[in-house]
């Protein structure tokens with residue numbers, strides 16, 4: 001996951017330790033687009049209105065698609081799977097996953113919700129567009145499925 005505003009990559013990298021914000025899924029006004037980097041969620045913090053831009057990388061979404069967190073699916077390898085590993089948590093209330101991200105300004109939760117079905121759709125589309133190769137998807141899916149079958153999330 002990458003965080004930052006607009007397309008300032010240097011800003012994104014420079015603020016990697018800062019948590020930008022967005023709102024809760026059921027009421028947020030998230031705008032979702034996709035590119036070869038991942039799924040970009042633009043969102044305003046529901047609490048204070050601060051804009052945030054999150055990039056959910058495909059490596060993260062492949063694990064979510066298998067209903068397991070990427071940190072559990074990949075373990076110590078996670079940092080080799082994505083540019084910026086972010087812990088994901090499961091919300092029972094929403095039956096969906098969200099990155100563990102808080103608003104830079106108000107520290108409120110900003111996590112957009114991502115169901116496993118949504119994640120799967122994003123992965124399928126990225127694969128069809130040639131943004132991620134089939135072997136990488138297969139390898140990561142295998143890791144995610146193994147973790148899931150072991151009863152971990």
Ligand SMILES: [Zn+2]
Nearest residue numbers: 045048103106
């Ligand atoms: Zn906020």
